[in-house]
Amino acid sequence: MTASAQLPLADDLFLTAHDTVKGKCLLSPATLGLGMASALIGELVLWRRVDVVDGKIQIIDDRPTGDPAATAVLDQLLREGHHRAVRDWISFLATGVATDLVERRLARSALVQRQEKRGLFGAKVSFVPSDSMIAGWPATRIRTFIGRGELLDIPDLVLAGLILATGLDQHVFFTLEARGRGQLFDQLKRRLPAMLLELVGQAEAAVGDAVMARRA
Numbered sequence: 001m002t003a004s005a006q007l008p009l010a011d012d013l014f015l016t017a018h019d020t021v022k023g024k025c026l027l028s029p030a031t032l033g034l035g036m037a038s039a040l041i042g043e044l045v046l047w048r049r050v051d052v053v054d055g056k057i058q059i060i061d062d063r064p065t066g067d068p069a070a071t072a073v074l075d076q077l078l079r080e081g082h083h084r085a086v087r088d089w090i091s092f093l094a095t096g097v098a099t100d101l102v103e104r105r106l107a108r109s110a111l112v113q114r115q116e117k118r119g120l121f122g123a124k125v126s127f128v129p130s131d132s133m134i135a136g137w138p139a140t141r142i143r144t145f146i147g148r149g150e151l152l153d154i155p156d157l158v159l160a161g162l163i164l165a166t167g168l169d170q171h172v173f174f175t176l177e178a179r180g181r182g183q184l185f186d187q188l189k190r191r192l193p194a195m196l197l198e199l200v201g202q203a204e205a206a207v208g209d210a211v212m213a214r215r216a
Helices: 009-016 029-046 068-079 086-093 097-108 132-147 154-166 178-191 194-215
Strands: 050-053 056-059 112-119 122-129
Touching (some): 009 029, 009 097, 009 132, 009 154, 029 050, 029 097, 029 154, 056 086, 068 097, 086 194, 097 122, 154 178, 154 194, 178 194
16 A cells, blocks of 8 residues: 555544554543544544434435445444434444444554553553554655645545544644645535534534543
8 A cells, every 4th residue: 555545534534532652642542432433433424424414314325335344333323323412423333333343444454453461450452553654644745745735535634623623633734834724624624514413513512522521
């Protein structure tokens, strides 16, 4: 795989949320989970399997996507058809379900290597990138396009939105000038489809609630 390849949305966000050499997470486990959950739902929107409208998930196509992680989430949605609130699904998937699905997908693709270190208080598992350039490419790609004043495609716009929603922008966009940030916000507002813009907003709200809960 070359550095120019574009991975599934949640994989790109996972790699962006971790150090490209040692795989150290830049987010709290709770915030990472909320980001992974939102990104997997976003993948189903991009697959045209679900819509997000008025805070609810609407299934528009129940066919498998061809991707195990996205299909696992779709199957869960189909089984729990009476639950539709997107915030509820983000919260449920963030309990570890989404992160585990993404870690497994990245490991199957050999993009990360699972490492386990045993210590006095038990085993600590980490997922170390196999190639630091590939791991760093999602963030580099977005910074490069924004820096050049170019348009991001829809998956990368969602990725940028989730970077902002989870607070990763302080790591990813810290070199961006005010003009670049302004252009990014303008693209999100003008070009991101309403259902995906709502999903990003729901993710941001979920992260905000989680932060407030930890401070309480």
